[in-house]
Amino acid sequence: MANNLVVVVTGSNRGVGKGIVELLAKQKLERPLTIYATSRSGENANIKASSPNEIRYQKLDTKDSASIQSFFNIALKEQTALDVLINNAAVSNDYRETPDYAAETVQTNYGGTRDMCKAFLAQPNLKPGSRIVNVTSGYNLLKTYGQDIQNRFRAVTEISDLDAMADDYLKVVKLGQEAQQEAGWGSGARSYKVSKALNNAVTILLAKQHPEVLINSCCPGWTDTAMGNQAQGGTPPKTPQEGARVPVRLAIGDLGPKGDEDGALGHDTEKISGHFFENVNIMAPGWGKAKLWLDL
Ligand SMILES: NC(=O)c1ccc[n+]([C@@H]2O[C@H](COP(=O)([O-])OP(=O)(O)OC[C@H]3O[C@@H](n4cnc5c(N)ncnc54)[C@H](OP(=O)(O)O)[C@@H]3O)[C@@H](O)[C@H]2O)c1
Incomplete structure (x- = not known):
């Protein structure tokens, strides 16, 4: 399809990622959507898409x-360019934090997001106005760090x-809680929060380095998924x-205030980049x- 908008979603076999594909797939916009619903298994989740x-x-x-x-080799053989990347895939090992699990969390959440952004931005036919969405979390305010x-x-x-x-954080985690706290990373299991703080920061940095692309991060809110149910305090709403x-x-959608009420999906947008939305x-x-994470 010549006029299609190509969207890539990571970790889309369950949870918020699957919800993202379902919500995208049912839109009826001027430009048809081609959605790459990606996952570690590549399984077909049989999600219904509104034609076309x-x-x-x-x-x-x-x-x-x-x-x-x-993945990029395959997708770029099928499409001239990929228009939107949604980095949703993540793990949380807070409930069983050890130095090894902390490393897995930081490598998956921060390393995976960083590497996907790099590959997306390196596309030979990257178009101005392309977008990256990094799904992070509201639970990682900058002021919670030393x-x-x-x-x-x-x-x-x-x-x-x-x-x-990221390397300094993982070194300090190996030294124990006291060292972690003294170094300003906070107390308790922090790898999930640190990985998401790194992702908010990489969002801001890449937005500065690539002014032609709209790169933002966001919190989906407390959602009823495997990860959402790890949190204490009831059922995710x-x-x-x-x-x-x-x-x-x-x-x-519209990234300016016009999108705050209902997303204004498919509308022209203000060129807002490097922001954190919640x-x-x-x-x-x-x-x-839209908020500025460095002010939070
Ligand atoms: N749920 C909440 O309340 C909440 C709140 C704030 C932020 N978030 C964020 O929202 C996003 C989605 O979370 P969720 O609640 O849907 O979590 P989830 O139910 O645990 O799902 C996580 C998804 O990430 C995938 N994934 C993990 N590692 C991967 C890898 N190396 N490569 C590809 N996919 C991988 C998982 O695939 P497998 O099935 O293969 O493991 C799964 O599809 C995450 O970024 C999370 O941090 C969630």
Whole structure:
């Protein structure tokens, strides 16, 4: 299809990722959507798409650079360019945190997102106005880190600065809780939060480095998924399709205030990039509002 908008979703076999594909697939927009619903298995989830939208199921393990390369090779043989990337795939090992699980969390969530962004931005026919959506979390305010770590987040100018922060964090986790706290990373299991803070920071950095692309991050809110049910304090109030609203708005909606009420999917957008979108609280089912993570 010549005029189709090509959207890639990672970790789409269950949870918020599946909700994102379902919400995208039922849209009836001027431009038909071609949705790459990717997952580690590549399984066909039989999600219904409104014609002429189509869903293509592909294998993609975001922690494996060969798998990322193979996915882009396949997709770019089928399409001239990929228009939107939604980095949704993630793990949380907070309930069983050890140095090894912390490394798995940071490598999957931060490393996978970083590598997918790099591959997307390196496309030979990358179009101005393409978008990246990094699904992060509202539970990782910058002010929860010590002053030194906050300063490092503010001073980032290269991806290697963030890689060095990830390495330093994982070194300190091996030394134990006291060292982790003294270094300013906070107390208790922090790898999930740190990985998402790194993703908010990589969003801001890449938005500066690629002004022609709209790159934002967001929190889906507290959603009824395997990960959402790890949290204490009751049942997550949002369905996966409600959790999908903010990411889908950032993918195909209006990024300016016009999109705050209902996403304004398929409409022209203000060129907002490097922002973090969330609702008034994690229970609210809305379409999100832009904030600056470095101010939070
Ligand atoms: N649920 C919430 O309340 C909540 C709140 C804030 C933020 N979030 C964020 O929302 C996103 C989706 O979370 P969720 O609640 O849907 O989690 P989930 O139910 O645990 O699903 C996670 C998804 O990520 C995939 N995944 C994990 N590692 C992967 C890898 N290496 N390569 C490809 N896919 C991988 C999983 O695939 P497998 O089936 O193969 O494991 C699964 O599809 C995450 O970024 C999460 O941090 C969720």
